[in-house]
Amino acid sequence: ALIQCKTSTLNWQQRNLEGYVGFANLPNQVYRKSVKRGFEFTLMVVGESGLGKSTLINSLFLTDLYSKDYPGPSQRIKKTVQVEQSKVLVKEGGVQLTLTIVDTPGFGDAVDNSNCWQPVINYIDSKCEDFLNAESRVNRRSMPDNRVHCCLYFIAPSGHGLKPLDIEFMKRLHDKVNVIPLIAKADTLTPEECQLFKKQIMKEIQEHKIKIYEFPDTEDDEDNKLIRKIKEKMPLAVVGSNVVIEVNGKKVRGRQYPWGVAEVENGEHCDFTVLRNMLIRTHMQDLKDVTNNVHYENYRSKKLAAVTCNGVDASKTKGQLTKSPLAQMEEERRDHVMKMKKMEAEMEQVFEMKVKEKKQKLKDSEAELERRHEQMKRNLEAQYKELEEKRRVFEEEKVNWEAQQRILEQQKLDASKTMEKNKKKGKIF
């Protein structure tokens, strides 16, 4: 086995190995560890209502994240833009993915849409801040990554170009998150209109210097060719559907019109397969890396620069970044101790409560027992009395009977006596 290093900056020496060492197995170890750990991915969808965002998510992940009972935008009459997140755990081939979908209902729906991007920006920033705080802790055993890895922006298929709202939004978010613009409901456009539209959009994106997500070049030429093909198709024109229709004996997912069936997974009808492959099969990890290395670092350096520059932090951090590590450790320890104390106090409370409950129960049962005891005693006494009564009666009877017996005996005795007397008198006949 030969070791080759691609970084030409360092002067590595190539060494030949004389036997099989075995570190070629490293990728497998990494693989096994990652599979055990599972993966996380956060996807945000932004666009006006009625552009088919929920349908597309359902189609991408072949699930019903947004079921038919999920209230559609017509019922979600909210006056401000909301940011909602829903988590789903999907498993495939032993690999576990925690997928978080962030939805932004109400975006662009009002009459006055100024600053409708603000809640979205706030959400992204708050997730980055959470991660920053978690990273700066001394004890960071568990660091859940809730940062938004990718933002799918849905453009209405007008056929003209970008709307002012689209431009504003993308300008404000292109350096905070990976923005992938999509043409929604692409079955509205004929192939020529679609081409024109895509060109127009790309021109405007370049004009306004919007930085959408760029596919990285790889060393492999084959892959590069594919990537270039994908780049030419940007922005991707997608159609979503989970309804299965039969076309020429084949079952496909699509939309049934009186004039034909628009197939979702047909490359000539729309770019859905391109999007799915790119998003899930090839570039998911890259999206996460770019989020981590570029967008998050931007956020972090801006945040920290603001702090060190002014000395006073304008935004509200937990003050963890202004102290030296030792002080921070102290603070953390204090935090931890306080947390422990609180937990203790809570546990004590719970314990007390439980004890009280138990005592109460016992008291109750005692009272119950007492009562039963009393009752039984009374029963017993009653029975005793009864028995006494019976006994008395019996005694009386006995006495009577004995008296009678005595009388009888006496009579018998008398009778025998008289008989004897008679016998004695010899009056025997």
Next chain:
Amino acid sequence: MANTPRSRVNLLSKAISGTHSSTGGSTLLGYIGIDTIIEQMRKKTMKTGFDFNIMVVGHSGLGKSTLVNTLFKSQVSRRSAGWARDEKIPKTVEIKSVSHVIEEGGVKMKLTLVDTPGFGDQINNDNCWEPISKFINEQYEKFLKEEVNITRKKRIPDTRVHCCLYFISPTGHSLRQLDIEFMKRLSHSVNIIPIIAKADTMTTEERQEFKQRVRKELEMSGIEFYPQKEFDDDMEDKSDNDKIREAMPFAVVGSDKEYQVNGKRVLGRKTAWGVVEVENPNHCEFAQLRDFLIRSHLQDLKEVTHNIHYETYRAKRLNENGGLHPISSSDTQESNL
């Protein structure tokens, strides 16, 4: 032009002679020729021609210009798909009106198309209906001023908006807030006909559901679109209009390109999975809209505008200032001098 068939006249005269009118009408003893007045009217209108003003409202990209071109089968409005895009979306709603004279069967029509670019395109669309409302009222004002003149022109040029086609975006869910606001405010000053644009976005079931929802919302918001229920003259009108109201808003597709389908040339849109035929009633309701708008209710639209909307405006105006002073013909006198 003696095209009047004698048989028709005879039938009519029989009908007239057979009725007893409440005003004590007498039965005719012979053919007089009163019914030729229809023919005379026809001749006159053909000479003078008539005008029709239609306004299209909706945010950009909904196919308004394409639809108008398809309706009138000519390039009455420049197709924005061919924009070089140096015409950016205007910052405020503009009103652009273009007039064309089209002729068919000897009948001349001066068609004025009023376009409203910039409607609903901004980030903040508050009050974007105001320029439109102002424009409509300005046209009424112009007409009113002309009418109130002492020396009136023989034929007052009619620039009032007879019909406003409002384009609803085919989201598949419901009306947008902006749609409701606009229609609420303008349904009392102009005839609004709501249309679902780009209907080839939706499958047949989705279209039905969407229509139901839109109709319900319109009802709930109290929006009276044309044909308004309160203006139905008689039972016949009512039943016709009821049928139309049930089918509204029409879901339309516009196109001015032709394709071969089954050996016929049809107007349509060619996609990778089929051709959407514009005039096929199974595909979309364009044919219904065209028949309704042009072939049956064109005159009615003008009449409702004149008799009802214009009168409302006039009454309001005259009550406001305690009456308008008729503009003395000092200007015309000056020009004569």
